Amino acid sequence: AQSVTQPDIHITVSEGASLELRCNYSYGATPYLFWYVQSPGQGLQLLLKYFSGDTLVQGIKGFEAEFKRSQSSFNLRKPSVHWSDAAEYFCAVGSGAARQLTFGSGTQLTVLP
Amino acid sequence: DAGVIQSPRHEVTEMGQEVTLRCKPISGHDYLFWYRQTMMRGLELLIYFNNNVPIDDSGMPEDRFSAKMPNASFSTLKIQPSEPRDSAVYFCASSPTGGVNQPQHFGDGTRLSIL
Numbered sequence: 565a566q567s568v569t570q571p572d573i574h575i576t577v578s579e580g581a582s583l584e585l586r587c588n589y590s591y592g593a594t595p596y597l598f599w600y601v602q603s604p605g606q607g608l609q610l611l612l613k614y615f616s617g618d619t620l621v622q623g624i625k626g627f628e629a630e631f632k633r634s635q636s637s638f639n640l641r642k643p644s645v646h647w648s649d650a651a652e653y654f655c656a657v658g659s660g661a662a663r664q665l666t667f668g669s670g671t672q673l674t675v676l677p
Numbered sequence: 678d679a680g681v682i683q684s685p686r687h688e689v690t691e692m693g694q695e696v697t698l699r700c701k702p703i704s705g706h707d708y709l710f711w712y713r714q715t716m717m718r719g720l721e722l723l724i725y726f727n728n729n730v731p732i733d734d735s736g737m738p739e740d741r742f743s744a745k746m747p748n749a750s751f752s753t754l755k756i757q758p759s760e761p762r763d764s765a766v767y768f769c770a771s772s773p774t775g776g777v778n779q780p781q782h783f784g785d786g787t788r789l790s791i792l
Contacts, residue, residue, distance in 0.1 A: 596778050607681070607768055607783030608720075615778040654720065663708055663772070664733065665781065667720040 566591040566657050570668035577645050578676045585640040585671050587629075587655030596658040597638040598665065599629055603651045611653075614638065625649070650675040679703070681784035683769050689790045695757040698787045701750055702771030710781060711744055711754050712768040720768075726752065759791045 567590045577583055589595055596615045600608040612623025619631040629640045638655060655668040682701040690696055702709045710725040724734040729746045737744070741760070746752040756763055766788050770781040 598780065600783075605785070607770075607785045608781075609783070610780040613778065613780055658778070663710075663725055663727070664722050669719045 566595070566659060566666045568655050568657050568666055568668035570653075570655055570671050572671045573669070574672045574674065576674040576676060579647050580644050583640075583642045583645045583649070583673070585653050585655075585673070587638045587640065587668060588636050589638060589655070589657045590636065591657055591659070593659070595638075597629075597631060598656040598658065599623065599627070599638075599640050600654045600656060600667075601625075601651045602654065602670075608654060611640070645673075645675055647675045647677065649673060681769055681771050681782055683767075683784035683787050685787060686785065687788045687790075689792065690759060691792050692761055693758045695755065696759045696763075696789060696791075698754040698767050698769075698789070700752045700754070700769030700784060702752070702769070703782055704750065706771035706773050706782070707749070708772045708774070708779075708781075709746060709752050710770040710772075711752070712770065714766045714768060714786070715764075723754070761791045764789055764791045 569588045598613045599611040601611050602608045611627050612621050614621045614631045622628050627642050631638050652670045652672050654670045656665040658665045684699045707728050711723040714720045723736045724744045726746045744754045766786045768783050768786045770783045772779045772781045
């Protein structure tokens with residue numbers, strides 16, 4: 565069965581600092597990987613996705629993520645965080661055959677002024 | 678473009694009452710998903726439909742929960758009778774055909790509180 569681990573429940577960074585959110589997955593075949601962001605009181609918004617090709621993918625809002633098969637990781641990065649990036653971030657893995665996504669438990673990001 | 682529309686945004690009701698959550702997917706999307714989000718269990722898939730047909734309902738917690746999709750533009754999730762442990766945020770999402778790499782688009786959710 566597929567699974568996703570986000571080891572950091574809560575991360576605090578200062579505005580302008582760089583950010584890396586960790587995601588590790590478990591899946592037997594080539595995974596489809598996603599990062600979503602959830603602002604308070606809202607649904608999840610897709611930041612980026614990976615399913616083949618270049619292992620470094622660019623997303624919206626200046627985010628990027630790198631797929632590393634050897635480490636079963638898909639970490640999310642941003643070189644300079646803005647206060648508006650404060651939100652909860654979810655990593656998810658999907659299978660090719662089924663449509664289900666399995667989500668990680670989320671990482672809450674706090675941005676200090 | 679209109680996104681996924683869920684109603685109501687908030688629902689507070691007493692234990693034992695019937696609760697109906699509604700979802701309008703994005704036009705042209707033929708997959709629809711219902712999720713439940715709680716602090717304890719995170720985001721869980723309850724059921725999903727393809728072309729209005731339920732494909733996998735293995736995530737539905739028990740018989741008190743039921744979901745329907747009578748047409749391509751409307752789905753309901755019903756809880757009868759409701760219990761306090763059903764309190765959660767319920768999300769609906771839709772996606773177009775083309776494989777799991779097609780992203781799911783989420784509504785803003787219904788925050789359900791069962792007293």
